[in-house]
Amino acid sequence: MENKYEKMWQDIGLDVPLHKELLESINKSFNATVGAQQNRPLGMKYFDQVLHESHGGRVAELIENKARGNKTVGTFCIYVPDEIVMAVDFIPMPLCGGTNFSVPYAEKTFPRDICPLVKSTLGLAFSKTCPYAPIKSMAVGETTCDAKKKTWEILAKKVNFHVMEVPQKKNDLDKKIWREEVEEFKNKIEALAERKVTPEKLRQNIKIMNDKRRALQKLGELRKHDPPPISGLDALVVMQGALNDEPVRFTQNLNKLNQELEERITQGISPFAKGVKRIMISGTPSVMGNWKVHSLIEKSGATIVVDESCTGTRYYENLVTENDNNIDKQLDALAERYMKINCSCFTPNDDRITDAVNKVEQFKVNGVVHYILQYCHTYNVETLKLDAEFKKKNIPSLKIVTDYSEEDIGQLRTRIDAFLERLE
């Protein structure tokens, strides 16, 4: 049966047969994890669809936007301020890959021992199965880790690439560098758009992004309930959608879902029984296509109530000041808000430690799972500092270092089961 988007994929130059294999691989993984859950909120239908349309309807929207003279800007990190891209009617599109399918295509030229997220992303582009790669007019990298920082240099030879310097400390001069990077980014976007970022448009889009963050914060709050009205895996699917979907539509649908979740709380409906063991995921992101560890934990009978990650609280915490109507002040406000993201690239990163310990209390967490993508040195080593604090508060933790493959699933299940048995 021919997919209705097949012509579109052909037109943008994808390897259509290989792309079909990719989608089948992702669907298989989706059905075995997200799709295998019981008692899901009805509102999740929309977010499942966001996933399923990420290579179809969403791509068509980007092409339509392009026909209107607008552009798509690919990103790889939540440090890139979407608001600026949106203020010229461009679409920011996170390009991080969460599928093992594409990893071998990256390993043909790139080192094997860099993180699966980078390899998956590169592999999609190299194998002509990423529908965004041929559409985007610019890609924006940053300096949050060694592997990505050096990868951009290789990609910059083939693609219109801009790199934002995220500094390594949070001193005054570092903040000044970041503020300058935000302004330079605005200048780059203006040059690409051949029009100015106006304070009005920027204000509108700061509001749009804040609304999205507020809806995600609300979802976060609802997960505090015992039992939570939604699985951690479904909350992750929502978050993955947040990184791909049109933001106004996304927020409307998330507000609807949140309403349903409130009703479920009133009616005592949950995929879990009261008293279910509550887990915090802490560490690296789980982007679209990657449901492995969330699914394993919840299949083992616990639930994830909060994600202290870039596909979790780090994405939606902290709003941008909304009332400014002057471009300099707005850029100040953007720089300030984004600089609050406690990425492990910073040294020291003590606010993350304090924040993680607070979250354990706020979400009544029974245990923490450090989720570390293989070869991610910063999050990996930082678990030692987190664990020192967790230990003081008698909070058990388990460190999982893994990639996107399924080879270690049996071993992980055993380790997760043993960890959950230890929890009080």
Add this chain to the structure above:
Amino acid sequence: MENKYEKMWQDIGLDVPLHKELLESINKSFNATVGAQQNRPLGMKYFDQVLHESHGGRVAELIENKARGNKTVGTFCIYVPDEIVMAVDFIPMPLCGGTNFSVPYAEKTFPRDICPLVKSTLGLAFSKTCPYAPIKSMAVGETTCDAKKKTWEILAKKVNFHVMEVPQKKNDLDKKIWREEVEEFKNKIEALAERKVTPEKLRQNIKIMNDKRRALQKLGELRKHDPPPISGLDALVVMQGALNDEPVRFTQNLNKLNQELEERITQGISPFAKGVKRIMISGTPSVMGNWKVHSLIEKSGATIVVDESCTGTRYYENLVTENDNNIDKQLDALAERYMKINCSCFTPNDDRITDAVNKVEQFKVNGVVHYILQYCHTYNVETLKLDAEFKKKNIPSLKIVTDYSEEDIGQLRTRIDAFLERLE
């Protein structure tokens, strides 16, 4: 037989029996590599002795210096300006470990998949076999890679630790950050010393360090001869000594060695025959204890004529302006000189690419060996960019990613032999 330093080791709290095992392991490795060479310059006796005394006589000197009210400052990177430490009569001491012996002691608590240099260093400290660890009054880290950057945070809990922010780009604001870091470092050293860094003392020590660099540059020049009067492995031993020895004495002895090498050139004496295949090592450092790849290459019949690494040209290239007599100008000069080091932490790092290609021509190199310590993402990925340039000039290259173990020696030998056969 009791070692004459046994009491000293006991006094500073080393695990003396384990430390004895460590020395035996290093000596075994030394004898199988450096010691197994033929036709070495007589002047190498001094540098062999620097190695052999690094846990003995040199430690005794540090203890004597301490008794005079002075201190030792441990460092892990050639970005730390030794001149400032020396200007208050303190001794800067690089602490990087090059031995596999200590790696398991680090892996007890640290992730396995970080680079062997970091693990070896930590393992020495953790197992009480590093004689400098208990003597040093402060350790100075930097932010040149993810693994080290996050490791300092863990060590800072136990040790008086200072971290210098090496920025990620080389823009004006980055240079300003680095200049500020150099000044802050001076302030830290002054606070520790309870005395000021005077322009006179700084000028003297800038001269001392420049003299050392000039002697190393001269050695570098002598290696341009065909055949070179000294093996690449011996030149590495000299470099490793440069990081450990008292600088004035070191320079005197290196100047003597250089004289001998000039005579060897006149007399046609070399460990190699004319026309020997000439190799450039490019990439990560080979610190004391690590002779593995250099030895393998030269045992296979080629010679290393230049090291484009932190235990090579990056250490001794570029002098500090000597004539300033004003502390601000001197700090400017220091910041400027150190910022020229083309560490792969920078993005982009194009000067390194240009420099490496130039070196191939200047040193009449037949082939490049990318020497990459395992899990060093920045140097690993940067080989792609170097190779793109080498390819344009028909310069063959071989990438070796390895750790300090001996497990891959057979495989490496096969790969090196095959590579050397390809060279014209």
